[in-house]
Amino acid sequence: MTSPDSLKGVYECAIGNFGVPQYGGTMVGSVFYPKSNQKACKSFEDVDVSFKTKPGGIPIFLLADRGDCYFTLKAWNAQNGGAAAILVADDRVEPLITMDTPEEEDARADYLQNITIPSALISKDLGDKIKKELANGEMVSINLDWREALPHPDERVEYELWTNSNDECGPKCQSQLDFVRDFKGAAQILEQKGYTQFTPHYITWYCPEAFILSKQCKSQCINHGRYCAPDPEQDFSRGYDGKDVVVQNLRQACFFKVANESGKPWQWWDYVTDFSIRCPMKDKKYNKECADQVIKSLGVDLKKIDECIGDTEADVDNPILKAEQEAQIGKGSRGDVTILPTLVVNNRQYRGKLDKGAVLKAICSGFEETTEPAICLSRDMQTNECLENNGGCWQDKAANITACRDTFRGRVCECPIVQGVKFTGDGYTHCEASGALRCEINNGGCWKGTKDGRTYSACIILMNARTSWLASVQSANARIPGEALNAVAVATYCKDANTQYSWSFLWVVVLGLAVAGCAGYALYKYRIRRKSLLN
Known part of the structure; x- marks a missing residue:
């Protein structure tokens, strides 16, 4: 307020x-x-x-x-x-x-x-x-x-989607399916390049012990009432049962586990998308046979997935679903997961529309500033603030170098590193090349010319700032013998990163050298004449 x-x-x-x-x-x-x-x-x-x-x-x-x-x-x-x-x-x-x-x-x-x-x-x-x-x-x-609505602790975002394989539960199920299909491409790019770590989750509940043998629990649960899901049609006499949903949820969780172990966790998005298209409840294909066909088409080890699923009729715990139930309980700032679907970004529950653009915006806000991947800086995600007036940062137009770095939250002015050369300064009013390679960038701001097919430069890196101008003259003369380029080399010398000379000072130096030369010549002539007189 x-x-x-x-x-x-x-x-x-x-x-x-x-x-x-x-x-x-x-x-x-x-x-x-x-x-x-x-x-x-x-x-x-x-x-x-x-x-x-x-x-x-x-x-x-x-x-x-x-x-x-x-x-x-x-x-x-x-x-x-x-x-x-x-x-x-x-x-x-x-x-x-x-x-x-x-x-x-x-x-x-x-x-x-x-x-x-x-x-x-x-x-x-x-x-x-x-x-x-x-x-x-x-x-x-x-x-x-909303700037701190989601934490952004490092250069990678961890997020999880609590979802359901049921495709006949009304608008919410449809919104989940639509989201997975729309978001798949962006999710896979982020995961393959190591920008994110994604984990899918599935909610189940257990049947009270007193009702394990009831018709309701038998039709909605597996593993003797340990893991249950609501009946898709809310009618125990027709269609699929809740236990069918639990088994498919388990299959999707096991698919992710096997794909993740093989180094390709992003294949989960392919499986879930393809299964929803090829094996919908309305076509009576929501079953293991159809699921196996999808798994084989993706080249994932079907035997390992079946071993992960285990015996759904056995009176034992299933490690995967047991872990899922434990994960539903909130720890720290995340809170309990009670709503489907629920998206959790950096251990904080996302709120808002389950939409590709909205979710991608939330995930991008979870990165530490300046570490966002390119997809977060695309035109449809945010405006590049460096495009207008260079974001108010320093820039060298001649060398096409800028201190402006676009970020998801705006922009930062930081002196860049270009071709291994580090620029130092405040990023707003000036940045200056430093280090042994600074002549590689825009020739260090020095004179540069070409003669007889060879390129010559007045830029030289010296440790002593007091002799930099003289060394530049000598360097230029050594590279172009016979040509009187002293004045040019001096006028276009490469100044040391910590020393700045004005043009007037340079001309004073040149005139001083000329006067010194004349004085030296006069002294020489005087000594020759005096010697001849003495002889």
């Missing part, structure tokens, strides 16, 4: 599990609380209210009250009304929860994937304070900040 003074400070909020949070960035806006439709459950067009701003105007953040309709519907109505973001004020005093998408298939799921504005749940106390200031005529300004 940046204004008014009574509200200035940093406040926590819970990012919604829909829309597109601006991971790695910020968004400034002014809060608006409508006089009617305060829960945002109706279209604002119906109440003749618009939050759209004119060019140059401050974006509007709609403040809405919790209750009466889905969080997603509130966000959809706010977006259609022109709001840049929506803040939902809680209606009770409680720890902030994650606003999620509705589970019911009849909840107008067609608009869910079209929500693009960011959303956040704020506490009831903060919501009441904002309303009070607005009622008093104060302008409430907020800076939504």
Whole structure:
């Protein structure tokens, strides 16, 4: 909160599990609380209210009250009304929860994937304070900040996707399948080049011991009730059972294990994508036979995968699924995994739309600044701030060298290393080549010429700055014998990195040499004449 003074400070909020949070960035806006439709459950067009701003105007953040309709519907109505973001004020005093998408298939799921504005749940106390200031005529300004929403500790991002092989569970299952297909290419590039470490996970639950022999547990669980999943059709008398889903989840987890051991973990994306296309439930191909065909086509060892799966009827633990259940329990800042799908980036749960662009933006914000891979700096991900005015950094246009480095969060001005030559300086106003190879870059700024097919340079690296200009003269004369290039060499000498001479000083040196030469010649003539007189 940046204004008014009574509200200035940093406040926590819970990012919604829909829309597109601006991971790695910020968004400034002014809060608006409508006089009617305060829960945002109706279209604002119906109440003749618009939050759209004119060019140059401050974006509007709609403040809405919790209750009466889905969080997603509130966000959809706010977006259609022109709001840049929506803040939902809680209606009770409680720890902030994650606003999620509705589970019911009849909840107008067609608009869910079209929500693009960011959303956040704020506490009831903060919501009441904002309303009070607005009622008093104060302008409430907020800076939504996602820069530290995901940690960025090093040059590699670790992320995991908690998903499900079920393809008949409604909109959420479809969104997972769409995401895997769309994100596969980017994920494989990041993994193959070592920028990320990805791990897929699968949620299972166990059947209470008292109901292990029940029809429900027998149809939904494997390994004697240890690992269960809901029935895909919510009907035990038809279609596939929950245990079919558990087995396929296990097969996908084992595929990843075997592919990872062979040094090709990114093949998981190929398997999951191909299986969803070739072996869907609707075609009655969601089975081992179809899965095996996909595995063989990818060249992965089928025998090792079957050994990993083991006997699903045995009354024993399965190491893979047991580890998955243990991983569901939150450790540190991650929290428990209870929602499918859930994406975890650098041990922090991602919130927002499961969309290629949104997720890639979140992953890119997890890199330590200046270490982001090229895919994070592509045009569709962010603007290259070095393209305009060189980002305000130092540059040598003649040598095409710049201190501006584009990053996912903006740009940094750092003197570069070019062809093994390190430049030193502040990166903003100057950078200067240093080291033994500095004559290799733009000839060190010295004179350079070509004669009879040979190229000559006045640049020479010297340890003693006091003799650099003289050594340059001598070097030039030694390379071009017989030509009077003393003045040219002196005028275009290569200055030492720590010493700077002006042109006037150089001419003084040249004139001084001339005077010294004349004086020496006069003295010589005087001595010859005096000697002849004495003889």
